[in-house]
Amino acid sequence: MHPALLAVITIAIGVGGCIGYFYLSNLFLDKVLFPAKGPNIGQNINRANAIRPWLFLFPAMFALGLYLAYPVFETLRLSFFNRSLGQYVGFDNYARMFGEPKFLEALRNNFLWLLIVPAASTAFGLMAAQLTDRIKWGNLAKSLVFMPMAISFVGASVIWKLVYDAKPLGQEQIGILNAIYLGLGGSEPQQWLTIPLWNNMFLMIVLIWIQTGFAMVILSAALRGIPEETIEAAIIDGANPFQIFFKIKVPQIAGTIVVVWTTITLVVLKIFDIVFAMTNGQWNTQVLANYMYDKLFRAGDWGVGSASAIVIMVLVLPILVWNVRSARKEMR
Amino acid sequence: MDNIAGSKAGLTWAVHLSVALLVFVWMVPTVGLFISSFRTADQISSTGWWKAAFPIEQNLTLRTAAPDTQVQEGDQFVVTGNLFEEAESTVSNLSAFAISARDIGAYQPGETAEMRDGSRITVEENGDYRLESAEAFEGSRGERVFVTATVPPEFTLANYDQVLGKDVARNIVIYAVASLLFGFALTLIFRSYETGVMSFAHYIGGFLLFFALIAIFGLSSGKVAGAQSTDDMSRAFMSTLTVTIPATIIPIVIAAFAAYALAWMDFPGRALLIAFVVALLVVPLQLALIPLLKLHLAIGIGKGYLGVWLAHTGFGLPLAIYLLRNYMVGLPRDIIENAKVDGATDYQIFVRIILPLSFPALASFAIFQFLWTWNDLLVAKVFLIDATGDTTVMTNQIVELLGTRGGNWEILATAAFVSIAVPLLVFFMMQKYLVRGLLAGSVK
Numbered sequence: 001m002h003p004a005l006l007a008v009i010t011i012a013i014g015v016g017g018c019i020g021y022f023y024l025s026n027l028f029l030d031k032v033l034f035p036a037k038g039p040n041i042g043q044n045i046n047r048a049n050a051i052r053p054w055l056f057l058f059p060a061m062f063a064l065g066l067y068l069a070y071p072v073f074e075t076l077r078l079s080f081f082n083r084s085l086g087q088y089v090g091f092d093n094y095a096r097m098f099g100e101p102k103f104l105e106a107l108r109n110n111f112l113w114l115l116i117v118p119a120a121s122t123a124f125g126l127m128a129a130q131l132t133d134r135i136k137w138g139n140l141a142k143s144l145v146f147m148p149m150a151i152s153f154v155g156a157s158v159i160w161k162l163v164y165d166a167k168p169l170g171q172e173q174i175g176i177l178n179a180i181y182l183g184l185g186g187s188e189p190q191q192w193l194t195i196p197l198w199n200n201m202f203l204m205i206v207l208i209w210i211q212t213g214f215a216m217v218i219l220s221a222a223l224r225g226i227p228e229e230t231i232e233a234a235i236i237d238g239a240n241p242f243q244i245f246f247k248i249k250v251p252q253i254a255g256t257i258v259v260v261w262t263t264i265t266l267v268v269l270k271i272f273d274i275v276f277a278m279t280n281g282q283w284n285t286q287v288l289a290n291y292m293y294d295k296l297f298r299a300g301d302w303g304v305g306s307a308s309a310i311v312i313m314v315l316v317l318p319i320l321v322w323n324v325r326s327a328r329k330e331m332r
Numbered sequence: 333m334d335n336i337a338g339s340k341a342g343l344t345w346a347v348h349l350s351v352a353l354l355v356f357v358w359m360v361p362t363v364g365l366f367i368s369s370f371r372t373a374d375q376i377s378s379t380g381w382w383k384a385a386f387p388i389e390q391n392l393t394l395r396t397a398a399p400d401t402q403v404q405e406g407d408q409f410v411v412t413g414n415l416f417e418e419a420e421s422t423v424s425n426l427s428a429f430a431i432s433a434r435d436i437g438a439y440q441p442g443e444t445a446e447m448r449d450g451s452r453i454t455v456e457e458n459g460d461y462r463l464e465s466a467e468a469f470e471g472s473r474g475e476r477v478f479v480t481a482t483v484p485p486e487f488t489l490a491n492y493d494q495v496l497g498k499d500v501a502r503n504i505v506i507y508a509v510a511s512l513l514f515g516f517a518l519t520l521i522f523r524s525y526e527t528g529v530m531s532f533a534h535y536i537g538g539f540l541l542f543f544a545l546i547a548i549f550g551l552s553s554g555k556v557a558g559a560q561s562t563d564d565m566s567r568a569f570m571s572t573l574t575v576t577i578p579a580t581i582i583p584i585v586i587a588a589f590a591a592y593a594l595a596w597m598d599f600p601g602r603a604l605l606i607a608f609v610v611a612l613l614v615v616p617l618q619l620a621l622i623p624l625l626k627l628h629l630a631i632g633i634g635k636g637y638l639g640v641w642l643a644h645t646g647f648g649l650p651l652a653i654y655l656l657r658n659y660m661v662g663l664p665r666d667i668i669e670n671a672k673v674d675g676a677t678d679y680q681i682f683v684r685i686i687l688p689l690s691f692p693a694l695a696s697f698a699i700f701q702f703l704w705t706w707n708d709l710l711v712a713k714v715f716l717i718d719a720t721g722d723t724t725v726m727t728n729q730i731v732e733l734l735g736t737r738g739g740n741w742e743i744l745a746t747a748a749f750v751s752i753a754v755p756l757l758v759f760f761m762m763q764k765y766l767v768r769g770l771l772a773g774s775v776k
Contacts, residue, residue: 006574006637010578010637010638010641011577011578011581011582014578014581014582014585014641015581015582015585018582018585018586018589019585022589022679023679026677026678026679030677049678050599052593052597052678053593053597053598053599053602054599056589056590056592056593056597056678056682057589057590057593057594057605059586059589059590060586060587060589060590060649060653061590061605063586063642063645063646063649064608064609064612064646064649064650066646067620067624067642067643067645067646067647067649068612068615068619068620068646068647068649068650069608069612069615070623071619071620071621071622071623071624072615072619074622074623075619075620075622075623078622078623085626124354127354128351128354131347131350131351131354132351134344134347135344135347135348135351137351138351141351141354141355143760143763144355144358144359145354145355145358146763147358147362147756147759148358148362149703149759149766150703150752150755150756150758150759151362151707151752151755151756152706152707152708152709152727152751152752152755153707153709154707154709154727154730154731154748154751155707155727155730155748155751155752157734158365158730158734158744158745158747158748159361159362159364159365159748160361161734161744162361162364162365162368162381162741162744162745163360163361163364165741172378172379172380173380174376174377174379174380174381174741175380176360176361176364176380176381176382179380179382209358209361212358214770217767217770217771218770218771221771241343266614266616269616270616270617270618272618272709272710273709273710273727276709276731277709277730277731277734289616289618289710292618292621293710296621296622297713297714302622305622306622309616309618309619309621309622310619312616312618312619313615313616313619316614316615316616319614320611320614320615323610323611323613323614324607324610324611327606327607327610328603328607331603331606
């Protein structure tokens, strides 16, 4: 069958099935199981209303449970099995993984990413938000800085590979970074993506470029939400623009900055496409998610693959706990 | 609000300049790719894209006519012609020429160069040449001449023809302009409708016309001669589209019902379920790869569209429920209670009142999920693309092109731009909803 036709049929079945399920199950509940008539009408209505939420929730909770909750525990279980998942090996996978230089390199690089990308994106985003809010064409500027958000990590990788391109000395450079480097007096064109440690930085720039727009949009909304009186008071007290920004505005949006920071941190922990497309972990640029992909689909070692996924989960766990706690606080 | 006390003119200028610089730096990489996708392979490899608007000095390798066109003049065998015309080149004059790749630019126009076999060639500025030799020329191909010429800036759709099929890019542009004009005309006709279906008449009409034009006139007029099948993005484009649309629509339907229950229905354990959704919001999908791939293989779904739709649905649900619940909670309580008093059931309230009112939130999530599924690589690689590679998506094909055609920037840039174009279009058309969704999803 042609995939487009298959897609149309799936949409019809999926959407129709969902709507049909909700409609029919409600009908069944109201007309057959607990009809709102007869001798115990009040009791029936109450019972129907007690059951109905679960009808509404069931498909979503089933999908969430099967596609996200169950895999967490299953992956944890599988991480104690050997490469073909046939035999229990205890902590063997973890021991082997932590003995492997490539894994330690991935761990180190992930920490570098964690330190630099959220900080840089938030800082640039804050700067962009503050500056664009003050000028007339600010909205256009915001749109353009925000645009990389829509570009895939793979597309961004191609875009930046062109920026980092290097031609041998003597030929004209087509990568703009080398053209600038030579124009500023560099001695010879550099293969930017093969210089250890620095190449991590060049990969991070791609993600910073994408995430700055996100930080900018959210921080700009937060900045606009600051009560004007506080700023007026500061001006009357003789504060200069920098003092207003750092001592009045930033403390008031600290909560939002933390949210932006953690959101970008989550993206960084899962970063895969950029490294996969640009260097594939060569030249000391490995990261955890790409290491896991390598183990799964190149080395065929599902045990160590699961173990490395659990490492990512452990790194995410503090954010998860913090998120749940603040969500619960809000509910009260 | 900083202007209350007046601001210094110097500072304002500094702000304008720094924003301009920021925007410039942020745009440069994308613009580079965009411009490169309209240049020929020769141009891309000989100058940086930022020089695309200027004439460039380029070295071309051209050939004289084949030996079978030679004529005998006395005791000389002569081949004459015009280098540029024979190569169907757009260039029409040269500044120097050479007969060896090692001494490019050795001879001025009008000079005569002597080749190793004793034949002599004279090339004029306009490309006319005269090749003469005492002995007959042999072989099937002419002599190579290395020409240095100043090439005017030139932009071409040839790369798109190669990547998408002949004339596809041109046709899309023509159809899109026609649809835009038609949509604009509809706006004028239906401008009295401010709400309801008719207020979207120009969108619907425009899209319908666009697809009708594609259906009637077709997009492609065949393959470009010599195009490699691995460069062909049109199939991957369709495949990406096939993944994206169900994977966007299905989670919305499922999540909307759940969000309503979590927002407006009272039942024991509601707070716990909300916490559960919030927790799943941050679970990395890497955790799900192995168990779900095992599950899909075990129950017979295997690798394919169905698997990837299910996976995207599962992974998109937490954000969908979270966004929609947050939005629905903010709807006025009165409306819902009035409806209840009037005897509406929860199902009716949801379908007739909540769903229409939640349109902005639905749109926000739809954009997120669309961008995320369109741009995804990992989920497609794990759950969709099998050994045959028939269902490859664009992101995956681009990664493969990066491996096989790393230096062919005309192909890479064009392929990447084809995959970026749709999300960019969605981004600029629906930015309002995207921003709204971002704010609802993270600002507390």
